[in-house]
Amino acid sequence: MVYGEVVVPGMVFVEMAMEAARAHLGPQAQLRSVHMLWPCVVPKDSDVDGKQVILRLAIIGNKRFELRSRGPDDDAWTVHCEGRVEATAVETTAQTVDSDRNQEHASTERDEGVNSASLYALVDRSGLHLGPMFHVCYDIRRDADGVSCQLQLSPDVSGEGYIIHPCLLDGSIHAACAMVADDTTPTLKIFAGVGKVSIHTSDVPTDRPLVLHLQLTENTDKEQVFTCRVFSHSGSLLWRLEDVVFRKVLPDQVQKAGARKTAPGQISFFESKWVGHIGDAESAQGFLPSRNSDEQWLFLADAGLLDSLKAEVGEEHVCCTSLPCVSEDFQVAQMVYIPSPDDSPLDVVENGIALIQMALRMNVSPVVWFVLHAMDARSLKGEAIPWHAGLWGLARCFRLESPGSFAGCVDLGVNCKGSGDVIARLRKLKLHRQSDVELMEPELLLHTELQSPNLALLVHRLEDTSGKFRKVDMSRYRPGDGSIAISGGTSGLGLLVATWFAENGAGHVALLSRTGNISQDSEF
Incomplete structure (x- = not known):
């Protein structure tokens, strides 16, 4: 058993x-x-x-x-x-x-x-x-x-x-x-x-x-x-x-494997949902290390923010403006990447990948955090584009492909101005201790509720909405002339979805894949 x-x-x-x-x-x-x-x-x-x-x-x-x-x-x-x-x-x-x-x-x-x-x-x-x-x-x-x-x-x-x-x-x-x-x-x-x-x-x-x-x-x-x-x-x-x-x-x-085996043989549909976080005070600790902490952290950020971080947490931690900045045999307890809102999307993703590769080379994989500024859809206003949102997917891939390792994302929400505001919001976060990696929330959002100046801490959950989706008549749906991007597009499921879009009049279909190889089990 x-x-x-x-x-x-x-x-x-x-x-x-x-x-x-x-x-x-x-x-x-x-x-x-x-x-x-x-x-x-x-x-x-x-x-x-x-x-x-x-x-x-x-x-x-x-x-x-x-x-x-x-x-x-x-x-x-x-x-x-x-x-x-x-x-x-x-x-x-x-x-x-x-x-x-x-x-x-x-x-x-x-x-x-x-x-x-x-x-x-x-x-x-x-x-x-x-x-x-x-x-x-x-x-x-x-x-x-x-x-x-x-x-x-x-x-x-x-x-x-x-x-x-x-x-x-x-x-x-x-x-x-x-x-x-x-x-x-x-x-x-x-x-x-x-x-x-x-x-x-x-x-x-x-x-x-x-x-x-x-x-x-x-x-x-x-x-x-x-x-x-x-x-x-x-x-x-x-x-x-x-x-x-x-x-x-x-x-x-x-x-999950047990649930899949015993569940009825039908398709289930889920939607992501942000809900209020209910923490356990006894097992929680602040996001940033205390000055007397025995752990050594690595921070990757711009020079101005790093100066403020050093003043807040002490000089004993590793602070970098670019990678690589430490030797291959170096070991830290946690890594935190805080890109500037003005950094290019390509540079941000490349830095995120480099940080994860560094974590995988260490004898004991450290906790990795990506700290973003209003990159979740709930935080965005008007026509704003979440240029750095790729780090959410990167963190999820790391958790899926490296069981027991941890990479999480924190969205500091809107109107986060200056280094002082960044540090103040990070100090508000309460997380499970590093020894409880399985219990740590991997996706966090600081959100300003309507008619309230206070920041609410939200966490990501999946909600079973199968009943709602089974009522949708897909035969009436037409993609139109827009562009469709399918992650994992060369897998069997990705190609199946792409075929449906193509047969139903999608203007452009882009298949995204890290390898570019067509799945051997695919019929396409």
């Missing part, structure tokens, strides 16, 4: 794909570029007749595979996992190790033992509950470079019918949790994909323990990347998983 939801382990998909690939292509079949796309959450009432979820694996042109599911209320199949299949001769003789060295896990003075019961207790505290069948790792040792342990199924679990039992496959990757066995507040990372899966035998022994060697190549707060090899007790290589990725996952991501 993951955060209380029953989730099909990713290694079940890998085992199913390998079985199918070997049936189609023979024993030389290998999997490559396996990606988890969406969690397969099993409804809690799936043991009732008529409520079962069907899993189906499709081999597409002997080159690709997809693992799909469909519940009783679903109109379409959901793709959970995809990858490539190929038939390549696997070397079985070169990949061996000395059996004595194997049994001792090549232990050195740098090795440290990890209690298996403590390991599974740690996994449980992180939000992932592995049933007893999955407790296959023991005699665990670790050092700075990786983990070694023995793997064995419980005596009451049969390995018949599998090339490799999914519990053993899962054990060969969740052993990576031993690297953070001392963490008092563990964060959950789950299987996100694997670069290559190679099976070197069709006869995995079940009467004796197997030996795992896991070598870590990347270990950050957001993800782990590693390669693992599993040997027989005699030293023969059985299987190899290269470039396995464990990625941080948040409770709401799993809950």
Whole structure:
């Protein structure tokens, strides 16, 4: 279970794909570029007749595979996992190790033992509950470079019918949790994909323990990347998983997957809405650091505003008028970019991208804030154009593509004049502490209500307006001669929307894409 939801382990998909690939292509079949796309959450009432979820694996042109599911209320199949299949001769003789060295896990003075019961207790505290069948790792040792342990199924679990039992496959990757066995507040990372899966035998022994060697190549707060090899007790290589990725996952991501699986198979419509912010005073802190703060911040702004900021928060923080301004190994707790209202849109977006790239290079990703002046539609008056509004989308992309990282936007509203006014408005903001990143509001707006001089703090919410939109007769809508810009325009959904506009008389349709590549799954 993951955060209380029953989730099909990713290694079940890998085992199913390998079985199918070997049936189609023979024993030389290998999997490559396996990606988890969406969690397969099993409804809690799936043991009732008529409520079962069907899993189906499709081999597409002997080159690709997809693992799909469909519940009783679903109109379409959901793709959970995809990858490539190929038939390549696997070397079985070169990949061996000395059996004595194997049994001792090549232990050195740098090795440290990890209690298996403590390991599974740690996994449980992180939000992932592995049933007893999955407790296959023991005699665990670790050092700075990786983990070694023995793997064995419980005596009451049969390995018949599998090339490799999914519990053993899962054990060969969740052993990576031993690297953070001392963490008092563990964060959950789950299987996100694997670069290559190679099976070197069709006869995995079940009467004796197997030996795992896991070598870590990347270990950050957001993800782990590693390669693992599993040997027989005699030293023969059985299987190899290269470039396995464990990625941080948040409770709401799993809950959304559960909601999607159990919801009726119909389209839902949402509108964004600004609502008054109700904060938690006990967990809140001011937006700007205090003078006695132990944290170091980085501010990117014009020289005049930076002088005022230094006077307000102290000289110990990094203040820049352009990037780059610090070394690559530099570390800060938070980054704040405050463009001038007169800065060009291109310069603003380039600075925002540079700041996010700098944050991603740091060992611990800092909190990133973009502070804007009346760039939200609710703040704009008359024919004003939100030239810097691209930072809202940039921050959203960063949060989506880097789970566990944070980038937010603050709109200071209208009539914000001069450095003193900027700092005064920032001082009014109360946010969750940095340790509560999951609780931090990513989009904030200071808004002057009608007939009131006071600034109200608003936050962004999505409101389900499906009932209203289903009443709209789209056959009566005509785009006219205006220009339509579609973000993600070369994806399947983007092309579908573009086709509708083109067929209904749109004057100009612009497809926006970061790669320019047409989606492989698209019919266009």
